[in-house]
Amino acid sequence: MHDIYLDHAATTPVREEVFEAMKPYFDGTKIGNASSIHRYGRKVRVEIDKARRTVAKSIGARHDEIIFTSGGTEADNLAIRGTAVANRANGRHIISTNAEHHAVLHVLEQLEREGFEVTYLPVGVDGAVTTKEVETALRDDTILVTIMHGNNETGIVNPIAEIGEMLLTHQAVFHTDAVQSYAVLGLNVEQLRINLLSASAHKLNGPKGAGFLYVKNLTNVSPLSYGGEQEKKLRPGTENAAAIIGLESAVLLREAERTERYERYLTLKKMLLERLDANGVNYERNDFAADVTLPHIVNISFQGVPTEPLLAQLDLAGVAVSSGSACTAGSFQPSHVLQAMFGDDDERIKTSIRFSIGSTNTEQQVIDTADTLAKVTALIRSRLQTR
Structure with missing residues (x-):
């Protein structure tokens, strides 16, 4: 056998088509820094902008609502910590579940050490939370609700769209870790009624070290690091063009198949x-x-x-x-x-x-x-x- x-x-293994799309960024064909104004930089910028539109279209978002990251963990941290810091004047209460990925749980634990209060909703034998449980836990000072879409260990899917609909009249920002779900399901951020969504390339036959965070327009999020103007200042630093193009290629294959x-x-x-x-x-x-x-x-x-x-x-x-x-x-x-x-x-x-x-x-x-x-x-x- x-x-x-x-x-x-x-x-997941990187698909051959993805590898081929990335090669020009390693073999000297496309060598520019996307922030440079000369032709080498402009060529790479055009490709990154195209990738951003591709990713945005795959979830029904606007291209300027996509922030490229190094993967799901960074996207989760930016969403959760960035929202907590940016909105702490409105409250310090966060709602999540006790079945989240550690990329969510560990940043929540750190926020607790810094004075934030987190309500961890139980999931029970069905592995999911209910909209009613989230509604009951909501308070006037709740600033963030973070609940994963599809669980990475059990595959159980939470009722994200229903929760998002309920939260429309509340100040809380709604984030979902969709790293596993995005690989296999058609997701639309407008239908899900979310403000933030995390995804990763290596779950859909793309490269490791690439992902994105959807940030709904006008959502208040603070950066985790500081530097240049890249990614709307939320993720400064020279873009990993090869990884971003690999992500785009994987997304195109995902959409087609x-x-x-x-x-x-x-x-x-x-x-x-x-x-x-x-x-x-x-x-x-x-x-x-x-x-x-x-x-x-x-x-x-x-x-x-x-x-x-x-x-x-x-x-x-x-x-x-x-x-x-x-x-x-x-x-x-x-x-x-x-x-x-x-x-x-x-x-x-x-x-x-x-x-x-x-x-x-x-x-x-x-x-x-x-x-x-x-x-x-x-x-x-x-x-x-x-x-």
Whole structure:
């Protein structure tokens, strides 16, 4: 069996078309600094402006509402910290959930140390928050609501459009981390009723180190760093032209193939689960109570099979999956998302892995993965029973 990569929620391989689009910015063909007024700089500026329009169109935004960043983490930090600092005269209360990505949770923890108050809404077994819960938590001094669109560990989708509609009459700025969702779903910022949206290139077969933050016109956000005039002064510094062009190329491919990818990912996910059933594997989906999920992610608990040896055995067999976010998976820490859903003592926290499908996966790979899981889980259970 050839190696099988099913960890596309962590990162995706760069497509050949994306690599080719980036090459001129490395081989000396396009060498200019986009801020320079000579012809070399102007050529690069034209390409960056075109990329900005492409990205804006993909989410129904204006081109001047797109701020290029180094990825999702920087975009989240700029959105959250930038909004908190810029609007603290209007209050110091923030609303989020206890199942956010660490790029959100850690900046919120830092803001708490600086005197801001954060309400972390619980998600429960369905993994999502409700509009009513957000409305109940709102206060006159709430300045920011930050809730992810699609969860990176479980694929569970929050009712962002409904929450955004409810917030229209409130002063709070509304941010959503859409890093996972943007890779596979058609998102429109006007329909979602949001002020800020974070996305990253390497989740959609683009380069690492590239992303963007949508900032709705007239939204008050302070920069995290200071320097030049680039990116409306919100992200100063010489633009990483190669990464931005790579992002644009990945976005164009995403737009052209989005419907096909969505249907294919759903088919492969269904096939994985059906093959597990056919093999008699004892498992439980951790999104069993969710109303809406992303097509490419499924988080599964294998009862009685600890995560660590399961990941190790799968890796030895050539199957790459993870226990959750790539930011923490290497340490085998319990998933804070599953803890938020099921509680600290639930067995699923210690027996779950995430499968995330991408454009390189085939039906045969999914079948081989399910067959391998049947053998590996049986082996581990047998070893544990004989101790």
